[in-house]
Amino acid sequence: MTTLTDGARRPPAARGGIARSFADSLVVTKRNLIRMSRIPEMILFGLIQPVMFVILFTYVFGGSMQIGNSTDPDVYKNFLMAGIFAQTVTFATAGAGAGIADDMHKGLIDRFRSLPMARGAVLTGRTMADLVQTAVTLLVLAVVALIIGWRPGYAAPTNAGKIMLGFALLLLLGYAFTWIGALIGLSVRTPEAATSGGLIWLFPVTFVSNAFVDSSKLPGWLQPVAEWNPFSATVQACRKLFGDPGLSPSDAWPMQYPVWASLIYSVLIVVVFRTLSVRKYRSASA
Amino acid sequence: MPGAIHAEGLVKTFGDVTALDGVDLDVPEGTVLGLLGPNGAGKTTTVRVLTTLLRPDSGSATVAGLDVLEHPDEVRRSIGLSGQFAAVDEYLTGRENLQMVGQLYQMRARAAKERAGELLERFHLADAADRPARTYSGGMRRRLDLAAALVVSPPVMFMDEPTTGLDPRNRQALWDVIKELVSGGTTLLLTTQYLEEADHLAHDIAVVDHGKVIARGTSDQLKARTGGERVEVVVHERDAIAPARGILARYGPGERGLGDVSVEDHTRKLTVPVTGGAKLLAEVIRDLDAVGVEIDDIGLRRPTLDDVFISLTGHAAERAQDEENGADPSAGGRGQRKEPAA
Numbered sequence: 001m002t003t004l005t006d007g008a009r010r011p012p013a014a015r016g017g018i019a020r021s022f023a024d025s026l027v028v029t030k031r032n033l034i035r036m037s038r039i040p041e042m043i044l045f046g047l048i049q050p051v052m053f054v055i056l057f058t059y060v061f062g063g064s065m066q067i068g069n070s071t072d073p074d075v076y077k078n079f080l081m082a083g084i085f086a087q088t089v090t091f092a093t094a095g096a097g098a099g100i101a102d103d104m105h106k107g108l109i110d111r112f113r114s115l116p117m118a119r120g121a122v123l124t125g126r127t128m129a130d131l132v133q134t135a136v137t138l139l140v141l142a143v144v145a146l147i148i149g150w151r152p153g154y155a156a157p158t159n160a161g162k163i164m165l166g167f168a169l170l171l172l173l174g175y176a177f178t179w180i181g182a183l184i185g186l187s188v189r190t191p192e193a194a195t196s197g198g199l200i201w202l203f204p205v206t207f208v209s210n211a212f213v214d215s216s217k218l219p220g221w222l223q224p225v226a227e228w229n230p231f232s233a234t235v236q237a238c239r240k241l242f243g244d245p246g247l248s249p250s251d252a253w254p255m256q257y258p259v260w261a262s263l264i265y266s267v268l269i270v271v272v273f274r275t276l277s278v279r280k281y282r283s284a285s286a
Numbered sequence: 287m288p289g290a291i292h293a294e295g296l297v298k299t300f301g302d303v304t305a306l307d308g309v310d311l312d313v314p315e316g317t318v319l320g321l322l323g324p325n326g327a328g329k330t331t332t333v334r335v336l337t338t339l340l341r342p343d344s345g346s347a348t349v350a351g352l353d354v355l356e357h358p359d360e361v362r363r364s365i366g367l368s369g370q371f372a373a374v375d376e377y378l379t380g381r382e383n384l385q386m387v388g389q390l391y392q393m394r395a396r397a398a399k400e401r402a403g404e405l406l407e408r409f410h411l412a413d414a415a416d417r418p419a420r421t422y423s424g425g426m427r428r429r430l431d432l433a434a435a436l437v438v439s440p441p442v443m444f445m446d447e448p449t450t451g452l453d454p455r456n457r458q459a460l461w462d463v464i465k466e467l468v469s470g471g472t473t474l475l476l477t478t479q480y481l482e483e484a485d486h487l488a489h490d491i492a493v494v495d496h497g498k499v500i501a502r503g504t505s506d507q508l509k510a511r512t513g514g515e516r517v518e519v520v521v522h523e524r525d526a527i528a529p530a531r532g533i534l535a536r537y538g539p540g541e542r543g544l545g546d547v548s549v550e551d552h553t554r555k556l557t558v559p560v561t562g563g564a565k566l567l568a569e570v571i572r573d574l575d576a577v578g579v580e581i582d583d584i585g586l587r588r589p590t591l592d593d594v595f596i597s598l599t600g601h602a603a604e605r606a607q608d609e610e611n612g613a614d615p616s617a618g619g620r621g622q623r624k625e626p627a628a
Contacts, residue, residue, distance in 0.1 A: 034378055114362060115362055
């Protein structure tokens with residue numbers, strides 16, 4: 001008899017804004033990580049896809065690609081990796097969107113929204129969990145890349161610090177893109193729509209860039225698009241930091257200062273899309 | 287003094303669908319209000335407004351003395367919500383689900399863990415506590431969802447169709463829990479499509495239709511308006527309708543003579559409101575037999591939601607049709623989502 005009504009009665013005192021926000025986000029992050037660990041096939045597919053891309057691009061396109069003046073497949077292989085890494089982290093977007101749409105669909109978002117928790121925590125928790133998953137994927141992918149012949153410092157000297165910074169920029173880009181995914185997830189009607197809606201726009205974003213081809217060989221009108229593409233900035237930054245071949249010689253500011261550009265773009269995306277997503281979440285009538 | 291739940295003039299429209307058309311409610315502390323109505327009547331939308339999930343277009347509401355629109359966070363601290371679709375994370379175990387909810391109610395990790403253990407025990411989920419919720423049966427999920435709403439023993443509870451889709455045994459078990467809650471002093475707003483359920487659990491019933499409260503009162507008061515029990519007879523031949531009607535009129539309330547008996551010609555069915563229960567049924571059979579009326583079927587019917595609706599509105603609850611139209615737009619995200627997110 002007492003179990004049901006003897007609880008707190010007067011609910012626990014509220015913790016302060018930031019502390020609560022942080023604590024709630026951690027609780028939700030943990031929840032999403034447990035979830036992910038219980039669906040190992042999702043992690044597996046998340047790994048297989050980029051590994052497949054690396055292998056396909058390297059061995060199918062490798063021989064016919066010209067980077068700068070070189071048609072050496074080895075040059076293309078070393079050129080490609082930064083692009084594949086960046087593409088991989090952006091694909092986490094679709095997972096975040098589908099996860100959030102699924103939570104809405106199942107009524108979990110209602111549950112969360114009826115709890116006295118920090119407003120942004122559900123979304124922050126999801127994006128943080130995706131960040132962890134992305135980091136794991138990236139690690140596996142880097143090992144595969146090394147095995148098939150990626151050599152950091154191939155074209156220019158590098159060091160551990162620069163390589164770490166490159167991966168940090170990749171993770172930041174991935175994190176930024178999960179906020180775009182969050183907004184998509186909150187805006188569509190079904191998890192299925194979130195999956196496809198979260199993916200399709202990534203193809204132009206990742207292909208109209210310097211990721212897989214030398215952007216100076218794109219049609220003239222497309223070149224500025226590729227050079228100012230936030231995605232390209234991170235790819236260029238990674239090539240620069242890893243000492244990979246095929247840096248874009250373009251005068252465009254993001255190509256000249258790719259590390260800063262990548263950082264600014266990513267932070268900007270987080271700020272804008274986090275704001276929009278949290279606002280959407282608060283009024284989500286789903 | 288306003289009750290633990292108080293709403294005035296709630297209006298909410300989704301596009302050209304008017305979900306709430308001026309809902310007024312008052313639930314005194316420690317009592318249960320049953321919100322009775324078909325799908326699409328506005329029950330879920332009302333619950334969503336009162337639990338801070340949805341902002342009404344106009345109107346005001348307080349829960350536990352706190353304004354829902356002004357102080358949503360404080361309101362959330364004082365309420366528990368158990369939904370129509372069991373909102374638990376199916377990949378988390380029962381225990382993990384309850385701990386998570388506890389922590390999100392700002393309980394310390396250790397306290398949340400203890401509370402989860404207590405509730406799992408109480409809801410007979412201890413054996414399944416460490417299995418992912420997706421392996422649970424429908425009844426178990428519903429119990430887990432309810433347990434999640436009770437983590438902090440909130441003074442005000444909202445339950446949106448808690449027993450829809452449950453088998454009778456699980457329904458009874460859930461009723462027992464609800465009664466226990468109420469005897470502990472919790473104020474409860476419960477939505478249901480079943481008159482029997484409202485009858486069983488609620489002190490007061492508000493009947494909603496098309497976003498309006500069309501009647502309120504105790505279950506007895508409503509039943510009195512509905513005519514309580516009725517005897518339904520299907521005669522074998524059309525010619526027998528007239529004599530049967532004469533007999534049945536004797537058992538009716540006597541206000542309108544033959545008019546008390548409603549007749550459906552094509553099904554040869556006659557219905558009359560009665561008081562007196564099963565014993566009376568035997569008398570009716572004897573009387574009909576005495577005048578040589580042959581019957582195909584006879585039964586004592588208790589008032590259903592449809593009866594309440596027919597007597598209040600002159601039309602049936604239109605449940606099936608509303609379901610097809612996915613009527614209650616705000617219930618969307620969970621079942622079938624027809625309404626774009628605001």
